[in-house]
Amino acid sequence: MATTTEVRPQEPLHGPKPPGTGRDRPVGGFELWTWLFMRISGLVLLILAVGHVLIMHVLDEGVDRVNFAFIQLRWASPFWKAWDWLMLVLALLHGVNGLRMITLDYIRPHGARLAVNTFFAVLGAALMALGTIIVVTFDPTQWPAP
Amino acid sequence: MSVEGDRKGRLGPLYKGHEGQYSWLLHRVTGVAIILFLFAHVVDTAVVGWGPDAYNRVASVYHNPFVRLLELGLVAAVLYHSINGVRITLIDFFPRLTRHARGLGIATVLLFVAAMIPITWIMGTAIIDLLREG
Numbered sequence: 001m002a003t004t005t006e007v008r009p010q011e012p013l014h015g016p017k018p019p020g021t022g023r024d025r026p027v028g029g030f031e032l033w034t035w036l037f038m039r040i041s042g043l044v045l046l047i048l049a050v051g052h053v054l055i056m057h058v059l060d061e062g063v064d065r066v067n068f069a070f071i072q073l074r075w076a077s078p079f080w081k082a083w084d085w086l087m088l089v090l091a092l093l094h095g096v097n098g099l100r101m102i103t104l105d106y107i108r109p110h111g112a113r114l115a116v117n118t119f120f121a122v123l124g125a126a127l128m129a130l131g132t133i134i135v136v137t138f139d140p141t142q143w144p145a146p
Numbered sequence: 147m148s149v150e151g152d153r154k155g156r157l158g159p160l161y162k163g164h165e166g167q168y169s170w171l172l173h174r175v176t177g178v179a180i181i182l183f184l185f186a187h188v189v190d191t192a193v194v195g196w197g198p199d200a201y202n203r204v205a206s207v208y209h210n211p212f213v214r215l216l217e218l219g220l221v222a223a224v225l226y227h228s229i230n231g232v233r234i235t236l237i238d239f240f241p242r243l244t245r246h247a248r249g250l251g252i253a254t255v256l257l258f259v260a261a262m263i264p265i266t267w268i269m270g271t272a273i274i275d276l277l278r279e280g
Binding site for chain 1: 174177178180181184185188189191192194195197198201202205208214217220221224225228231232234235237238239241244265268269272
């Protein structure tokens with residue numbers, strides 16, 4: 001394995017690419033890490049988020065049976081607490097970075113783009129903190145049994 | 147206007163990727179829809195910390211046929227974004243698969259439609275039941 005970052009040869013913007021050489025990707029640094037994170041977290045979320053959506057919204061009466069008693073039972077299990085917390089963190093990071101990628105295309109002025117990205121980053125961080133506090137501190141025995 | 151004409155760049159910085167441009171657009175639109183819902187969903191779920199009365203009042207929002215239609219749309223968005231994301235990841239991790247880009251694109255759509263048929267049936271009948279209750 002090469003120890004230095006391989007820099008791909010510059011290719012013309014609209015020229016044909018040799019077949020089978022794939023799409024462009026970042027060559028290094030922060031952009032390469034976020035590029036990799038989007039794909040890895042996407043694969044993990046394929047299990048976590050699709051599983052969540054099927055369990056909570058489709059199967060076995062779906063959202064009709066979701067109420068406080070249901071959460072009380074569900075979050076008595078460390079497994080589901082861990083599932084929901086990991087999904088919270090990965091989905092927020094994946095989504096906020098996705099929004100950042102979109103601002104690269106549609107918001108050209110540097111200051112405006114920075115302002116929008118900062119807004120979503122702060123919102124994401126605040127929601128991650130709120131969700132973490134709720135998942136960690138929720139004690140099913142604190143409330144009357146269903 | 148011929149496709150060749152478009153491809154010479156007369157339309158400026160437009161994506162000219164045939165079917166690929168629609169999957170690219172759908173990936174974006176579903177992604178934005180999901181993250182905007184997620185921002186609200188974290189807050190509504192956090193209400194469980196305030197006990198049964200507060201949370202059950204929030205959960206009762208779902209007892210509404212229109213909200214349930216949005217819910218079906220959310221499930222479709224998550225599924226499409228996931229399946230298409232796997233296609234993108236496969237092509238990016240194994241660049242030789244670009245030779246099969248068309249087949250993978252067709253497989254993505256088929257898989258999504260195949261999954262949505264039973265899901266639409268299950269969620270759709272629940273919505274109709276809700277409408278009958280009035």
